[in-house]
Amino acid sequence: MHDPLPFRDRLRAAGLRFAAVAGAVAVWWAVARAQIWPPVFVPSPGSVWHQFLATSGLTGDGDGWAGYTLGEHLLASLRRMAIGCAYGVGGGIVLGLLIGLVPVLDTVLGPVVTFVRTLPPLAYLSLLVIWFGIDESPKVWLLLLAALPPVAVATADAVRAVPADYVYAARSLGAGRAQIPWRIVLPAAAPEILTGIRVAVGVAYTTVVAAETVNGVPGIGGMIRDAQRYNQTDVVVLGIILIGLSGLFFDALLRYAQRRLTPWRGRA
Amino acid sequence: MHDPLPFRDRLRAAGLRFAAVAGAVAVWWAVARAQIWPPVFVPSPGSVWHQFLATSGLTGDGDGWAGYTLGEHLLASLRRMAIGCAYGVGGGIVLGLLIGLVPVLDTVLGPVVTFVRTLPPLAYLSLLVIWFGIDESPKVWLLLLAALPPVAVATADAVRAVPADYVYAARSLGAGRAQIPWRIVLPAAAPEILTGIRVAVGVAYTTVVAAETVNGVPGIGGMIRDAQRYNQTDVVVLGIILIGLSGLFFDALLRYAQRRLTPWRGRA
Amino acid sequence: MPPELDTPVRAAADAVALTGVGHTYRAAGRDIIALDGIDLSVPAGGALAIVGPSGCGKSTLLRMVAGFLRPSAGRVLVHGAEVTAPGPDRGVVFQQPRLFPWLSVRGNIAFGLSGAFGLRNTSGGARASGLRGASGLRGAFGLGGRPRAEREARVAELLDLVGLADVARLKPYELSGGMQQRAAIARALAPGPRLLLLDEPFAALDALTRERLQDELRALWRRTGTTILLVTHSVDEAAFLGTRIVVLSARPGRIIHQEDSTLPYADQPRAEAEFTATRTRILEAVQAAVH
Amino acid sequence: MPPELDTPVRAAADAVALTGVGHTYRAAGRDIIALDGIDLSVPAGGALAIVGPSGCGKSTLLRMVAGFLRPSAGRVLVHGAEVTAPGPDRGVVFQQPRLFPWLSVRGNIAFGLSGAFGLRNTSGGARASGLRGASGLRGAFGLGGRPRAEREARVAELLDLVGLADVARLKPYELSGGMQQRAAIARALAPGPRLLLLDEPFAALDALTRERLQDELRALWRRTGTTILLVTHSVDEAAFLGTRIVVLSARPGRIIHQEDSTLPYADQPRAEAEFTATRTRILEAVQAAVH
Amino acid sequence: ADDEPAAAPGASGAAGPKQLRIGYQLIPNGDLIVKDQGWLEAALPGTKVVWSKFDSGGDVNTAIIAGAIDIGLAGSSPVARGLAAPLNIPYAVPWIFDVIGDNEALVVKPGIDSVAALAGKKVATPFASTSHYSLLAALAAAGVPESGLKIIDLEPPEIQAAWQRGDIDGAYVWTPVLAELRKQGKVLVTSRDLAGQGKLTADLAVVRKDFLAQYPAAVKTWLRQQDRAVKLTRSDKAAAAASIGKQLNLSPDEAAAQLAELVLLDLSEQAGADYLGKPGAPGKLAENLHSAAEFLTAQKKLTGAPDLAVYQSALAVQALADAA
């Protein structure tokens, strides 16, 4: 849906965002200041900033956290995220296509996917360890398992919503059965698949702490977990903010991709 | 997308499903039997069945688990799920509509939602306890926070995909601005919102163990955690199966709703 | 909403007035000038037929009057007020049917009659709501806010008018192309708008159904004084219905021929000698437009 | 895929044969009999024009021949083989354009030419691929699997044919209704199918463009021997293009009039005396169909 | 001291709390016996006893801060943290549920014979737990620097899985995973050994200070039930194990075995100088907590250890003495 009279004031948007962020920080500062909740739970912006400086290695007085700088923690987590999401998204698209296109697989695989996507990661973490050890693999697998279902569900549903006439048209134009998924279904379903990917990346993010329960340092999730157990809430909040900001960044990328790749949304 | 030559053999579907389940159990049994992994990790179907009988109170020799029967655990969790999902879905739809419809809110609220939906629940669980205590509220809140984002994202994206002409047509027919969301946008976006709800329920399910970390008995998640602590993997697997089966049930309901409510998918 | 809506319409005033209107789309990295320097007016109660080659900007023009698009240049006035948004005073039949897929045919037609809209529609409603006459329909029809029974009766009459009474419960995707188009016409007529904007409304209909609906539309227009803006590819249709006929040139659309006609007021326009003459003039203009 | 595809077509054989074909939809809890007891055949190289009131089942019939729908009763044979699925031997122009929104106009037209399809199309391709003649196009056109340059040349010619050369890079939603329809026609022609199924292909076009494309279609048909199945609301069009003309009754669609015609083989069919006579006969049949 | 439960209501009387909210954990000690037998409910008839299960001392700390529970169970590490800045939780320790004994231990793969031989190896333990503390204490005692080996953060089920695969060479962990590891490994150090060296770890009771001040009688009753439970473990092991087994969903045999690995102290033993101590003479537990805090400070997990006096004043020795 587009505004009937579109008017894009990027400057205004940036201003609004800035105001919103400034407002949020101000509220945070006030809440921390008023000590409505104990400082262990709501640390002040100042102490979080201080932790940022200390752990990022930007100032001399800190040497990171648990032997790694903030950047190293973040990078380690992002690397896992990237691999896990890549496999999860790829697998989700393939599974979703199979389920959406092949009735037999919908009957058999559909329930399997639904079953698997309800399973709580905390319950099967030890299985991942026994299968994949304690290094990168179990973390990547967990992130994969978190990212896959939203994409699979969105893809399967999107496939069912592809106008049958597109498929008929393509078949009449000589596209073989094997080409339909890639040449018709995937592009036609792209908008909803991209929505599914956006959801999936978010879900993967929420799983990063659980994934880094297993030998998770370096890693932002491991850092958060560690800090939380020692009630170093300023570090926890620092980690949360970093996660959120990087999440914002990737979501913005995905939304950009969505706008570029599926410009016909709301107009076709 | 519909098969060009539709042929629905419900019996065949049921048969296929049954065969798939039987096959899965057989593989499980074989794996457990072969002891590829120690029984602590892969308990046999038999011992899980035994635990089911013992904890469900169906036989005399068991009196449930931690003082509650299996049914009570399941019911407690499902109740939390139902409330959390209801609020999460409701809130997600409202937020999604606001973000999708009001550009200013897209600018300001959009990033907030994205930020929040990346946050790992394990990191803010203690805040929930501080704010909401240790009874039902923090659990319901956690489930709510898990269920809301997929719905909000799917709704906002679906709103953007609503053909502008529908809105124009409605406005020309006398619908006021205030009526557009309910009379046009919501029904037009319904298919994708329902997909979002399906994803959301799945995500809420995966969170149930985390939600029941604190004072989680009765509750299937609490039961799984307890059993894990004492290496009673058969109970863990039993809990996982129950979660998965109830997830299958609710997903089937949602898919049925999807078929009934949005029959035009793939044909309009 | 133009304030005039609640005052009686001055018969002689211009219902639609475009001055220096142009529209430019941006697509594939370049500007596409769809319309350029259009000056045009339709008196209240008049019927403007717009003819022109495919892609010349007819739909664009209609969408600007409807308030779906803002002109890149010039001003679009409807009932004296500048158009800023769609409104219930202007009923629209889109080039593609655009029925609401989640509503049945009946639901689509009833959409504009629902009680909640009552206040907005009453004044405009008095205009074009009567459909009696040639089709044997009778009664002055209430609009939004009227009792349920009255609304239902109106929907039933509209269904009869467009010949969809027996498929009222079907969903749009269960209709044939022509049936969808007829449902869209009934939907636009339902609230009885003062101004009807029709984008090739009869293109998907067989010759006979088309002629019957042309007759109905003319009867409705004569009876209620509704202003009509009709985009059509049929020169016959333009001659039959247009009190003013405008021919646009190929892109960028400019007015290359304009004439007034009294044919629509005749008893049997198609039988008049002038009919053929008008057709020929328009056809020549269109020929000039394409080449 | 019918095995005949790879053998030379026997000129006299029936390209399309329907025996006792009926189709019943289920909607809103009841059965809607769209078509009933249709017996129909089109000789290879013939052109069948189907006329009938809106909603009588014309699109349904076409979709069954295309392999999109399975008949509820009877058999549909194309080139001697029962239709079970859509295939590249049958090019389809839908009633709504149904262009792929993710491809540009050029991309849509080129879709049926992509190399990967080469093997499937070659035999059918030999038939209807040449577009030269009236439109000034020249060369016998290669299909899938042919060199890129050849494919590009073919797309360019098709773009010229339907007058969309200057908007080749636009996306479908950036086109006017008529432009979309023209793009859909070009897309269906591209691979040179043996059988063309056209569902009111010119409905959204202005009179002149329409006439030009009718001429082009006839030229192509005469040159290549492509079999044509044309659904149309225009009696003129049916008389101009149909070597066999069929009139269906209102729902349930049954054949109520059928005639063969040699007009399409004439140099100037519209100028023939028989043209008017044929028109009149068809019109009368349609009138009977509606009432 | 095995008082008639009926004596308690007389003491708390009408001034008793409306409800007593207890945070418990699944650890085979007296608390589970009290819960299973319903002694508290019987001894405090005017009070509604609410039992809430927790998974870690950290969660108990949080719940106390949130004001969601009155009495809870937490390990000595979380209590040492809770009493230090920034938490500064206003709670006191009136009871030691158990001193960790053989139920937490350092197990290593065969072939490793001493703590010193762990240099360069991978050892797993759940971070921030009593086991983590004990592991580091054992390493310090053996003179192995922390940087000399790789210490990995894993939860017990994951430790078992990693051990199974051979990804780790050793682990400091508790039962039941410990029992599984012991089957294929070798125990180098147990927490009982470390307790003997002054590095005691324990599961402690914590009570909100304002609750303690307001309802001393209820706390007294609570202490007496705990004492009664400890005495039951000595007088009727089978009954105690049955109760615990029921709470843990374990067979009585298994429960008995696990119970035996812990050191349970009765009321008079708790008042000894090694533990809580007496009014005016706080016991060594305070030093223990203090050294744990200092240790955490060295680990940069605390910004600074509070004074010993903070820990001494946090021992609810008066309540303990009153219950005697």
Ligand SMILES: Nc1ncnc2c1ncn2[C@@H]1O[C@H](COP(=O)(O)OP(=O)(O)OP(=O)(O)O)[C@@H](O)[C@H]1O
């Ligand atoms: N959304 C759009 N983006 C870019 N260009 C557009 C868009 N809509 C229309 N155009 C261009 O504007 C021109 C006029 O389009 P319009 O739909 O008004 O034509 P029309 O006169 O209604 O044609 P038709 O008779 O074929 O419906 C066309 O050349 C078309 O390519």
Ligand SMILES: Nc1ncnc2c1ncn2[C@@H]1O[C@H](COP(=O)(O)OP(=O)(O)OP(=O)(O)O)[C@@H](O)[C@H]1O
């Ligand atoms: N998907 C469907 N479900 C139910 N009924 C349908 C469906 N499609 C078509 N019909 C019904 O079948 C009948 C024939 O439809 P069809 O589209 O073949 O008509 P048509 O001859 O092409 O009409 P038009 O000229 O208006 O396009 C119509 O009455 C329509 O209501």
Ligand SMILES: [Mg+2]
């Ligand atoms: Mg148009």
Ligand SMILES: [Mg+2]
């Ligand atoms: Mg049709």
